[in-house]
Amino acid sequence: MNTTPTTHTSSIKYDRTTRDFSVTVDGALIGFAPSVLAGEAMARDFIASQIAHDTQCQAAEVAPTVAPTTTPITTAAIAAALSTARAKVADNARWMTALNKASLEIISTPWVWYGHTLKIKSRTASTVWYTVTATSCGCQAFAKGNACWHRAAFKLLSNAQAATPAAPVQPVRTSQADVDFLFN
Numbered sequence: 493m494n495t496t497p498t499t500h501t502s503s504i505k506y507d508r509t510t511r512d513f514s515v516t517v518d519g520a521l522i523g524f525a526p527s528v529l530a531g532e533a534m535a536r537d538f539i540a541s542q543i544a545h546d547t548q549c550q551a552a553e554v555a556p557t558v559a560p561t562t563t564p565i566t567t568a569a570i571a572a573a574l575s576t577a578r579a580k581v582a583d584n585a586r587w588m589t590a591l592n593k594a595s596l597e598i599i600s601t602p603w604v605w606y607g608h609t610l611k612i613k614s615r616t617a618s619t620v621w622y623t624v625t626a627t628s629c630g631c632q633a634f635a636k637g638n639a640c641w642h643r644a645a646f647k648l649l650s651n652a653q654a655a656t657p658a659a660p661v662q663p664v665r666t667s668q669a670d671v672d673f674l675f676n
């Protein structure tokens with residue numbers, strides 16, 4: 493099989509703002525971890541999944557359907573996305589609760605952002621990682637049709653990624669249509 497080895501570089505750095513460790517692979521922020529060890533494990537998992545994905549694509553000789561994330565997600569972009577999202581769900585108590593929880597958990601719970609998919613660790617089951625997309629979540633709250641903080645976290649990261657680091661913060665809009673657009 494003709495495969496080209498792919499070299500990935502990762503770095504784990506203490507983040508004074510979030511007081512945990514930012515995990516970067518190939519220059520793109522993939523998540524935060526509570527310790528260096530956890531960060532290294534997160535980077536290893538991410539790189540392994542990328543290599544597995546690359547290998548599958550080479551074997552199948554098809555173009556990748558999921559491109560690895562190339563836009564760095566900065567903590568500033570997450571903060572801006574949070575500010576915008578809070579304004580948008582101001583009159584929706586369930587999503588405001590989910591959003592506020594997401595803003596805290598995104599700092600303390602390990603997660604990995606794949607561009608179209610978020611993998612985030614369960615707070616209650618230490619071996620469980622939920623897969624979150626724009627329309628679904630693997631958690632029980634979602635199965636029951638409830639707002640969950642995982643999907644709020646997905647939206648935050650998705651919107652943070654969409655905003656380039658230098659882009660101005662989007663104007664705040666507060667209509668229900670925007671709430672529906674963001675969270676439904």
Ligand SMILES: [Zn+2]
Pocket residue numbers: 622629630631632633634640641642643
């Ligand atoms: Zn969920």
